[in-house]
Amino acid sequence: MQIPTRSFSALVLVLLAAACGSTGDSSSMPAASGGAVVQGTVMGGGSQNMRVAVPASSAATTTDAAGGFVLTDVPKGAAALQFSGGGQNATLATAPMVAGEFRRLTVSISGASVTEHSEQTETEFEGTVDAIDGMVLTVAGRKVAVTDATxxxxxxxxxxxxxLVLGTPVEVEGTLNADGSVTASEISIEEKEEAERIAFVGTLTQIAGNTLTVGGRTVNVGSSTVIVKGDATVTLADLKVGDRLLVRGTVQADMSINATRIRVLQREDEPEEMHVAGQVTAVDATTFTIGDTKIATDASTEFEGSGFHSLADLKVGDFAFAEVMKQADGSLLAKEVRKFTPPPPG
Structure with a gap:
């Protein structure tokens, strides 16, 4: 996702504990509150230097030359984004934000009309498994569908x-659907800890062995720390001074952070990687469409799953996850495609 070139100061976001409900173990993740981070792209004419804001809050930013933005300090429960500038003024209704959530979305705007491409909306958030109904979990108040591709x-x-038993603390990654539910692509089971869990966004200013300085905070990187960039897992050696990072972890007695997960926020000049997931609406010799999003394939595209070897095995009506790379002309090229079967309706 393209990132504004201006720097932004570190923002500490205290992550959500268990969602409401008595079916889980409320002690498995400490109670907290805080904001979320939205990284997005605005498509359409006049998308440059557009103001993006959360109504009735101080959370606001401006899009870059490619329409990209990073919005921090988004309040828990916020359910709208306002886009204004260049003769356009439109408000998008969104699924309510979870505290500490990282969300990535793409919207198209024209005048007073703005549309979210839900099949491209990705989410990462933490919480506790508070209910299990078949293959659907409730985590942080959201319904999370676990499929055969999760x-x-x-x-x-x-x-x-x-x-995944009641009370299990987890981090969920997946597609945020238009109804606010999540189709999970990955679920990471976390340790039950009493330590305060936080997340913050900041610029990496120093690397000293396994210790980072991010937004003025000391961040400890251990063998279990997961570092991601786009859809790929990277290593500590791939981090560079000047990178903008979203760090999740636990606060130690000396106020340093033991990082559990670090996400590198991609810069404007880097290729954009993203997920697209949902029902297949069209297939031809070299491309397929999920929802309204058209995706190309080539000889390097990997098709993963039993009996799924090529695009010829994908049919209209199937459900699919695609890891894609945005090309210079704005088109999307699939790196990996997986079919999945959604849980039956509840």
């Missing part, structure tokens, strides 16, 4: 749905 991990190893 990857479940614990301690950097594969886990199963059976490991």
């Amino acid at each position: 990857r479940i991990r614990k301690d950097d190893a594969a886990a199963t749905f059976a490991d």
Whole structure:
């Protein structure tokens, strides 16, 4: 996602604890409150230097030359984004924000009309499994659908749905659907800790062995720290001074942060990687469409799953996850495609 070139100061976001409800173990994740981060792209004429704001709050930013933006300090529960500038003024109704959430979205705007491309909306958030209904979890107040393509991990190893019991603290990654539910692409089972969990956005200013300075805070990187950039997992050696990072972790007695997850926010001059997920609406010889999003394939595209070897095995009506790279001309090229079967309606 393109990132505004201006710097922004570190913002500490205290992550959400267990969502309301008595079915889970409320002690598995400490109670907290805080803001969220939205990284997005505005498509359409006049998308440059457009103001993006959360109504009735101080959260606001401006899009860059490519229409990209990063909006921090988004209040928990915020359910609208306002886009204004260049003769356009439109408000988008969104699924309510979860505290500490990272959300990535793409919108198209024309005059007073703005549309979210829901099949491209990604979310990462933490919470506790508070309810289980078939293959649907309730985490941080959201319904999370676990499919046959969902990857479940614990301690950097594969886990199963059976490991997701009530009270389990998890981090969920997936597609945020228009109804506010989530189709999970990956669920990471986290350790039950009493320590305060926080997240913050800041610029990496120093690397000293396994210790980073991010937005003036000391961040400890351990063997279990997951570092991601776009859709790829990277290493500590891939981090560079000047990178903008979203850090999640636990606060230590000396106020340093033991990082559990670090996300590198992509710069404006870097290729954009993203997920697209949903029902397939069209397929031809070299492209397919999920929702309204058209995706190309080439010889390097990987098709993952039993009996899924090529685009010829994908049919209209199937459900698919696609990891894609945005090309210079704005088109999307699939790196990996996975079919999935959504849980039956509740």
